[in-house]
Amino acid sequence: PIYNDYFFNESAYDYHDGGYVPLEKYDSPTVPLNIPEILKPDKETDTDVWLTVHAQPGETQIVPGPKTKTWGYNQSLLGKTIVFKSGKTYHVTLKNTLPELTTFHWHGLDVPGPFIDGGCHAPVYPGEAKEITFKVDQPASTTWLHAHPCPLTGWDVWHGLAAMAYVKDEHEASLPIPHNYGVDDIPVVLQDRRFHEDNQWDYDGDYDPDGTAGPTAMLNGTVNPEFDVTTQKLRVRFLDGSNRREWRLHLSDDLVMTQIASDGGLLPEPVQMTKFMITCAERAEFILDFKDYKPGDKVSLYSDDMPILTFNIKEFAKDDTEIPEHLADTSYPDPEPNAHVHQVVMSGTDEEVMLNGKKFGMMRIDDRQELGKSEYWDITNTNDCCGGMLHPYHMHGGSFQIVSRNGEAPYPNELGYKDTVSVNPGETVRIKMKFNYEGVFMYHCHIIEHEDGGMMAQMQVWTKEEPEKKYDLMAMDTL
Ligand code: C2O
Ligand code: CU
Ligand code: CU
Known part of the structure; x- marks a missing residue:
């Protein structure tokens, strides 16, 4: 199938937010x-x-x-x-x-x-x-x-x-996919800024506790970028590196985008779509096939109705390679039947944001999980009033698999490894997480002003040898 929607709840898109x-x-x-x-x-x-x-x-x-x-x-x-x-x-x-x-x-x-x-x-x-x-x-x-x-x-x-x-x-x-950096395999870091007097940025002036944003799209640090396409197939690696903005991406002519990878690497199978929303800190790799275009044509990448990048189609050699139907194996061991299910509740907006009813404490360990064991984490977004807002939930320390959204199957492009997952208002996303290294790790909303505002906690990955190991954590006021 070719998917034609953004999967997430439209009522929670950032453009419904008062500060949008x-x-x-x-x-x-x-x-x-x-x-x-x-x-x-x-x-x-x-x-x-x-x-x-x-x-x-x-x-x-x-x-x-x-x-x-x-x-x-x-x-x-x-x-x-x-x-x-x-x-x-x-x-x-x-x-x-x-x-x-x-x-x-x-x-x-x-x-x-x-x-x-x-x-x-x-x-x-x-x-x-x-x-x-x-x-x-x-x-x-x-x-x-x-x-x-x-x-x-x-x-x-x-x-x-x-x-x-x-x-x-x-x-x-x-794999028979593009690998030539800068030619047919390109990074695209999506960010937005506001240029003030003398073209300077003013973070404090533009600050919004629900996420700082600007009206100008900046891709890899370029405003109004164009890219010359010299191959039939182009692999684009998107990163939403914005503090707050979600990007609802689509191309001219509703050109199909084939997603091959998400945060943690290749998807089990490619997924075709004409619309794709990426939220803060997520990554997604796509293959675009320009076979139906000829030199001189232009294809625009849009976010909502704003063109943000122009592809100039140049001469290219015909490319008959096919994206493999199976890209990678992704499987996490299931948690033991009676394993603890961790709970994460993201609540509030503006200065009131919290995680599990608390603001972040640098010296406080909020949860624990044993090294190498797989466990479920249920991530809930309680912002269901008035449309609510999406919170992109991120964990340090490894990748997880998305098990379900409110008990239903995850979105079709969420079957690979992820480290950030956007949670709809009123929704609980269940993930399966396994840590491969010990230590203290943070987990938080990746709207960066929510994270800075305290919608963040930290957990310790402990080992049998040293379950109570102490780390030299910094207190906030020593910064
Ligand atoms: Cu992009 Cu705490 O992380
Ligand atoms: Cu948030
Ligand atoms: Cu991180």
């Missing part, structure tokens, strides 16, 4: 979509790789006129794309030359918490550099790096601290 900022056309010429360079390793052996990720301030020409003051990783805005090879050990130097502390969170990477994971307990102070070491051992996927200092994640990400981080493996490399 509609996208507007920014009056500037079309420019080529930025394709970030791939971060070069400092050193590499058969088994180990050394990288430096440098959070730095800078200035970026985003729109005509004065440059915008921005932050980035190894560049002035956003970051170079980091490529991890599954099976290798990484030694990453985290360097901070920003005027304030930050953290380096590997969203979607399966690593120990809380220090390597890079949540709020792992600050890197201005002028400091720290090395972390971890082994990457997970399926090929599109993950990302972003800053996560609590409660300033919204501020940091708005300034530009977000980058793509791909995981590669042999299975994905062997």
Whole structure:
């Protein structure tokens, strides 16, 4: 089948929200979509790789006129794309030359918490550099790096601290799908901003406790981007890197998009659709097939009714490869019959947001799960008044499988591994979660101002050897 709807409850879309900022056309010429360079390793052996990720301030020409003051990783805005090879050990130097502390969170990477994971307990102070070491051992996927200092994640990400981080493996490399970075396999980081006087951003001025948004779509740091399509098939890796915005994507002529991967890697089977909604922090990979277009044609990508990216069709060679009907095996062990079912309740709006009736406490451990055991987590969104709002629920520490939505089957494109799932108002989503590393991990709504506002908690993954292990957690007021 070809699906033609966004799956989620329309009554909860962000455009029903009082503070909704509609996208507007920014009056500037079309420019080529930025394709970030791939971060070069400092050193590499058969088994180990050394990288430096440098959070730095800078200035970026985003729109005509004065440059915008921005932050980035190894560049002035956003970051170079980091490529991890599954099976290798990484030694990453985290360097901070920003005027304030930050953290380096590997969203979607399966690593120990809380220090390597890079949540709020792992600050890197201005002028400091720290090395972390971890082994990457997970399926090929599109993950990302972003800053996560609590409660300033919204501020940091708005300034530009977000980058793509791909995981590669042999299975994905062997499939007949596009793999040529920047040519037929492109990243698209979806963000929105408001350009104020002298083209500057003003996070505090635009701040909204239900999620900060701006009217101008910015894709990979480009406003009004276009991309030259030189192959029949194009693989697009979307990341919703916005603080708050949901993107309801569709193409000219209702061109079919074939989704092949979600947060944690390849879907079991490709799913075809003409409309796709992505919510904060989610990733989705699509294959677009331009076989019915000829050189000179243009295809637009829209969010709602706003064109946000133009594909310029160029000459391309015919491509008869078919996307395999089966892409990957995804199966989590079932929890033991009497295993504890964890409960997560997301409630409130604006400053009142809470998780399980509490605001986040940096020193408090709210839940526990044993290393390597699979358990259910029931995630409830109580915002059912007046249409309510969607909360994209995210867990650090690994990937989960979506079991059900209010007892019904998940959406057809939710059968792969996920680390973020949007929960409709009044809905309970059951997920199956297994942690492969020990530590303290956060879980929260990924509307970043909700997370900063306290719709967040943390849990300890414990081991038989050391069930009560103590971690040196930071208190909020030491930041
Ligand atoms: Cu994108 Cu706490 O994470
Ligand atoms: Cu995360
Ligand atoms: Cu939320």
